[in-house]
Amino acid sequence: MTCMDSVTTPPAADAQKPESARAAGLIEVRLSEIEPVARDTNVYTFVRPDGGVLPSYKPGAHIDIHLPNGLLRQFSLLNPATDPEKYVVGIKLDAASRGGSRYIFDQLRVGHTLKISAPRNNFPLVEDAEHVVLFAGGIGITPIWCMAQELNAQNRSWQLHYSCRSRADMAFLETLKKLGPERVHLHFDDEAGGKFLDVAAAIAAAPSDAHFYCCGPNPMLKAFEAAAAGRPRPQVHVEYFTPKEEAAEGTLGGFWVELARSGEEYYIPEGQKILEVLFQAGVDVDYSCELGICGECVTRVISGIPVHHDSVLSEEEQAANDKVMICCCGSKSERLVLDM
Numbered sequence: 001m002t003c004m005d006s007v008t009t010p011p012a013a014d015a016q017k018p019e020s021a022r023a024a025g026l027i028e029v030r031l032s033e034i035e036p037v038a039r040d041t042n043v044y045t046f047v048r049p050d051g052g053v054l055p056s057y058k059p060g061a062h063i064d065i066h067l068p069n070g071l072l073r074q075f076s077l078l079n080p081a082t083d084p085e086k087y088v089v090g091i092k093l094d095a096a097s098r099g100g101s102r103y104i105f106d107q108l109r110v111g112h113t114l115k116i117s118a119p120r121n122n123f124p125l126v127e128d129a130e131h132v133v134l135f136a137g138g139i140g141i142t143p144i145w146c147m148a149q150e151l152n153a154q155n156r157s158w159q160l161h162y163s164c165r166s167r168a169d170m171a172f173l174e175t176l177k178k179l180g181p182e183r184v185h186l187h188f189d190d191e192a193g194g195k196f197l198d199v200a201a202a203i204a205a206a207p208s209d210a211h212f213y214c215c216g217p218n219p220m221l222k223a224f225e226a227a228a229a230g231r232p233r234p235q236v237h238v239e240y241f242t243p244k245e246e247a248a249e250g251t252l253g254g255f256w257v258e259l260a261r262s263g264e265e266y267y268i269p270e271g272q273k274i275l276e277v278l279f280q281a282g283v284d285v286d287y288s289c290e291l292g293i294c295g296e297c298v299t300r301v302i303s304g305i306p307v308h309h310d311s312v313l314s315e316e317e318q319a320a321n322d323k324v325m326i327c328c329c330g331s332k333s334e335r336l337v338l339d340m
């Protein structure tokens with residue numbers, strides 16, 4: 001996951017949120033380095049102020065950055081590490097920024113301290129895949145580059161297809177070129193006459209036991225999912241950093257939620273989200289993106305039939321209806337009973 005700064009769904013007002021849900025388990029870090037790596041793209045390095053070790057993570061993991069302006073943004077970690085002394089993230093300035101990347105580029109400076117979450121991973125690399133094919137578009141390279149470095153270090157069989165509008169937009173270009181064309185296929189839309197990367201051809205050419213990973217803008221992810229539809233689902237891995245789709249009008253609210261552990265009941269009015277109503281009621285809930293893309297608000301469903309609008313659960317997981325993202329789901333049944 002990299003930042004989803006320009007999505008159109010406004011997060012619920014921060015002032016309404018119980019502080020305990022946000023503050024629990026946060027880590028204080030200091031920004032130690034900012035390095036430009038492509039047009040409007042910087043790499044930011046964070047360390048503990050006391051120089052200590054940070055929690056370990058695997059490729060595909062991301063952290064939440066709690067910005068001093070009250071915004072919360074998620075960014076993938078760039079380098080695989082056990083007991084890391086630093087966290088490194090790549091951030092692109094979004095022309096349609098809602099305040100996240102704009103604030104980071106304009107205000108964050110080396111030496112500033114801020115709070116981050118421990119790493120979470122909704123996009124893990126399968127450890128024993130025979131062959132791995134990675135796809136990245138634009139700033140979607142961040143989790144994919146972490147995977148590529150890990151696969152390379154383990155001498156595994158892998159390939160990367162990385163697409164950007166032009167060379168100026170491509171992060172880590174020189175490093176990637178050194179890995180060789182048999183490993184890394186770089187695609188520049190402007191040098192291909194405006195044509196996008198042919199994801200379908202790359203998937204068709206891969207062996208039947210290959211695992212596929214993709215992170216990039218939504219059109220690329222949709223092309224990837226369509227092209228990989230004939231492959232076994234467990235071999236297809238995708239990470240959205242903006243919501244796959246906005247919840248259609250009339251699919252949110254208009255039902256009751258019962259919290260099984262406390263016995264409390266809340267009516268979710270038409271057009272509202274469960275998370276918003278629980279915030280307003282002062283219920284302490286885990287959440288991060290509020291957009292259905294981070295997985296932090298996942299909640300077990302005890303009874304009722306949810307309508308899923310998240311970009312985290314697989315089709316099979318959504319069809320099972322035993323868990324939901326309460327930041328964005330609706331309900332087909334009049335009542336949802338949740339394990340909280």
Ligand code: FES
Binds near residue numbers: 286288327
């Ligand atoms: S808060 Fe991120 S998926 Fe719900």
